[in-house]
Amino acid sequence: MANLSAPVSELVGTKTAALLETEFGITNIEELLRHYPRRYEQRGALTDLGSLEIGDHVTVQAQVKSFKNLKNASRAGNRQEVIISDGSGQLTMMFFNQHWREKDLVPGRKGLFSGQVSVFNNKRQLTHPDYQLIEDETAINPDDYAQAFLPVYPATGKLATWTIEKCVDLALAGLDEVEDPLPKEIRDAEKLMDLSLALRAIHKPSSETELEQAKQRLKWDEALALQVVLAKQRHEEDSWPAVPRLEKPDGLLAAFDARLPFKLTKGQLEVAETISQEMAVGHPMHRLLQGEVGSGKTIVAVRAMLTVVDSGGQAALLAPTEVLAAQHFRAITELLGPLAQRGRLGAHDDGTGVTLLTGSLNTAQRRQALLDITSGQAGIVVGTHALLEDRVDFFDLGLVVIDEQHRFGVEQRATLVAKAGSDRRPHTLVMTATPIPRTVAMTAFGALDISTLSELPAGRTPITSHVVLASEKPSHMARTWERVVEEVQKGHQAYIVVPRIASQEDKVLEKGQRQAIALEDLAPQLISGPLASVRVGLMHGQMSGADKDNVMLRFAGGPAHPDGIDVLISTTVIEVGVDVPNATTMVIMDADRFGISQLHQLRGRVGRGSAPGLCLLVTEAPPFSKARERLAAVAATNDGFELAALDLEQRREGDVLGREQSGMRSSLKLVSILRDEEILEQARIAAVSIVSKDPELKLHPALSRAVQTLIDNSRAQFVKKS
Numbered sequence: 001m002a003n004l005s006a007p008v009s010e011l012v013g014t015k016t017a018a019l020l021e022t023e024f025g026i027t028n029i030e031e032l033l034r035h036y037p038r039r040y041e042q043r044g045a046l047t048d049l050g051s052l053e054i055g056d057h058v059t060v061q062a063q064v065k066s067f068k069n070l071k072n073a074s075r076a077g078n079r080q081e082v083i084i085s086d087g088s089g090q091l092t093m094m095f096f097n098q099h100w101r102e103k104d105l106v107p108g109r110k111g112l113f114s115g116q117v118s119v120f121n122n123k124r125q126l127t128h129p130d131y132q133l134i135e136d137e138t139a140i141n142p143d144d145y146a147q148a149f150l151p152v153y154p155a156t157g158k159l160a161t162w163t164i165e166k167c168v169d170l171a172l173a174g175l176d177e178v179e180d181p182l183p184k185e186i187r188d189a190e191k192l193m194d195l196s197l198a199l200r201a202i203h204k205p206s207s208e209t210e211l212e213q214a215k216q217r218l219k220w221d222e223a224l225a226l227q228v229v230l231a232k233q234r235h236e237e238d239s240w241p242a243v244p245r246l247e248k249p250d251g252l253l254a255a256f257d258a259r260l261p262f263k264l265t266k267g268q269l270e271v272a273e274t275i276s277q278e279m280a281v282g283h284p285m286h287r288l289l290q291g292e293v294g295s296g297k298t299i300v301a302v303r304a305m306l307t308v309v310d311s312g313g314q315a316a317l318l319a320p321t322e323v324l325a326a327q328h329f330r331a332i333t334e335l336l337g338p339l340a341q342r343g344r345l346g347a348h349d350d351g352t353g354v355t356l357l358t359g360s361l362n363t364a365q366r367r368q369a370l371l372d373i374t375s376g377q378a379g380i381v382v383g384t385h386a387l388l389e390d391r392v393d394f395f396d397l398g399l400v401v402i403d404e405q406h407r408f409g410v411e412q413r414a415t416l417v418a419k420a421g422s423d424r425r426p427h428t429l430v431m432t433a434t435p436i437p438r439t440v441a442m443t444a445f446g447a448l449d450i451s452t453l454s455e456l457p458a459g460r461t462p463i464t465s466h467v468v469l470a471s472e473k474p475s476h477m478a479r480t481w482e483r484v485v486e487e488v489q490k491g492h493q494a495y496i497v498v499p500r501i502a503s504q505e506d507k508v509l510e511k512g513q514r515q516a517i518a519l520e521d522l523a524p525q526l527i528s529g530p531l532a533s534v535r536v537g538l539m540h541g542q543m544s545g546a547d548k549d550n551v552m553l554r555f556a557g558g559p560a561h562p563d564g565i566d567v568l569i570s571t572t573v574i575e576v577g578v579d580v581p582n583a584t585t586m587v588i589m590d591a592d593r594f595g596i597s598q599l600h601q602l603r604g605r606v607g608r609g610s611a612p613g614l615c616l617l618v619t620e621a622p623p624f625s626k627a628r629e630r631l632a633a634v635a636a637t638n639d640g641f642e643l644a645a646l647d648l649e650q651r652r653e654g655d656v657l658g659r660e661q662s663g664m665r666s667s668l669k670l671v672s673i674l675r676d677e678e679i680l681e682q683a684r685i686a687a688v689s690i691v692s693k694d695p696e697l698k699l700h701p702a703l704s705r706a707v708q709t710l711i712d713n714s715r716a717q718f719v720k721k722s
């Protein structure tokens with residue numbers, strides 16, 4: 001039986017082994033064999049050179065078109081200009097003092113050429129070129145000839161695809177039977193190849209069908225390992241006890257509902273019912289509440305918190321930023337009114353304390369907050385990362401709510417959850433405003449149950465979005481600022497979002513690139529120019545918590561506030577959750593610099609009241625660019641689920657799913673959580689069944705190792721990212 005965990009140095013020279021490790025982190029045979037080809041070249045079929053992106057390190061199959069020996073003009077020596085072609089497009093390769101290549105690079109010869117695509121003198125070229133010529137068809141060894149597909153590996157300037165291919169060939173030569181991480185029952189049921197066959201076939205496919213079968217099988221490896229990790233997490237969490245939190249018919253929650261100025265939507269009521277049932281039992285709830293921007297997740301969370309307070313416990317709400325924590329605190333205190341004033345004159349009998357804990361409190365405030373939390377005076381605690389500190393000690397933590405969960409990692413959630421005591425777990429509700437398709441969510445958050453709010457509260461007018469072409473149509477830019485002023489004259493407010501605080505004077509720009517618009521530059525121009533007649537406020541991430549809070553209060557206070565702000569010019573600190581219903585217009589400068597989901601989040605700040613919302617996406621991106629396409633897509637729909645799917649397609653999946661998930665996602669080489677729903681779902685069912693019978697995977701040693709590798713890789717990724 002072949003040993004996949006043997007080091008590659010047993011197979012290849014020390015120099016190559018070292019390169020495999022530094023370039024790709026490959027140390028053992030299994031890692032080498034799981035370094036799958038990026039694509040395959042059909043023998044003789046030339047690569048479409050038009051599809052190459054500038055900056056990519058590529059390997060292409062092409063034909064030599066011309067070879068020229070040139071004399072250098074200014075210094076000694078000569079250079080060789082070689083043009084390769086796919087029949088229509090072409091690339092230039094330049095060598096220095098290597099005229100001997102002329103006998104290799106004969107016009108008409110085909111080969112694999114590799115290098116980095118760049119542009120020089122308006123011509124596309126391959127820098128640091130390297131190549132391997134394909135043997136003359138007549139001189140070809142019949143065995144090789146049978147191999148119709150040439151694997152092209154992810155390669156670097158230091159480690160070429162053909163070197164990797166040679167290493168893989170050596171590994172395959174020694175490969176006989178291997179221990180298979182996929183249980184036989186699954187292989188039989190799904191008609192999957194065994195591992196050694198699949199590994200052979202993905203590197204040396206003899207047909208398209210065989211390649212597809214190999215991929216299918218290897219996708220299962222990834223899907224099952226991932227689903228087992230999630231099933232194990234879930235199994236572990238479910239084994240903890242929790243205190244059942246029962247609703248009280250005439251408690252705080254009832255009083256709160258009676259005070260609510262609106263009716264809950266059908267979706268909100270349904271989710272509330274699910275949550276209340278799950279918190280009423282003796283093991284912890286783990287629920288993810290995802291919802292369209294503005295769908296009213298906060299109210300659902302507040303009602304869950306009040307249920308816990310009614311039953312004698314405390315609830316903590318963790319928010320990713322001070323702005324958001326402060327806003328939640330204000331909103332909750334306001335919604336509760338007298339209910340939030342325990343012990344004071346005129347307070348409700350069942351009232352509870354609401355406490356805010358952030359990093360910017362002064363010493364006395366912090367001491368008071370910590371005391372309220374420890375004594376249980378504070379039934380509801382809202383805070384930022386400050387809540388995670390050691391000295392925060394709850395009296396009886398019954399519910400943890402995490403807003404915008406993608407901003408937090410697993411460890412942070414674990415830290416807060418552990419504050420319920422060493423012998424039990426609190427109920428957990430995590431909220432995310434990046435709506436993702438249900439099947440994707442099931443995989444991404446497999447250890448959580450999922451509720452979705454897709455309906456917006458009644459009476460909202462949909463946001464209208466337009467793309468404004470700043471340089472092509474300057475008059476539209478002027479009109480944009482007029483629009484903002486008109487909106488203010490109607491008694492409304494506006495946001496202007498910019499990508500940066502300060503301009504990066506010293507940043508080296510590539511050709512065609514432009515400095516991003518900076519708050520420091522734009523704000524003075526607007527204040528002394530088109531926005532001179534309105535009250536402008538500024539906000540960005542480098543301001544102190546207290547300053548940000550002050551600006552937010554003045555903006556939230558709006559026209560009625562004596563020192564109110566009509567137009568807020570801000571960086572993306574307002575991206576998530578900020579809720580000022582009177583704000584109706586948003587202008588996003590250099591909108592092409594933001595991702596799809598981020599733009600959708602941003603514009604979700606307007607159109608939250610009854611007046612229609614308007615979002616203007618200002619861009620200088622060139623026509624027909626990807627960036628322009630993206631903006632057009634955002635302008636065309638208000639459906640966050642649709643946009644999230646588009647975003648997932650265009651970007652690395654991990655970026656969309658957040659920190660916690662990105663490590664694991666990036667270990668997925670073949671499986672796409674968007675396109676392989678079926679495999680992922682089948683694997684999930686299989687994983688749950690395996691883990692329920694054999695939680696320690698004692699009966700599945702090879703699977704257990706695969707799971708451990710996945711966990712190790714995602715940890716390493718996580719550490720690298722944070």
Ligand code: ADP
Pocket residue numbers: 262263264265268291292293294295296297298299433457458577579581608
């Ligand atoms: P999100 O889901 O984006 O976090 P919020 O919870 O901030 O949304 O709610 C958006 C706004 O809608 C808030 O001002 C909130 O008070 C209001 N809201 C929530 N539920 C309802 C409802 N059922 N009817 C009317 N307005 C509601």
Ligand code: MG
Pocket residue numbers: 297298403433576577
């Ligand atoms: Mg929110």
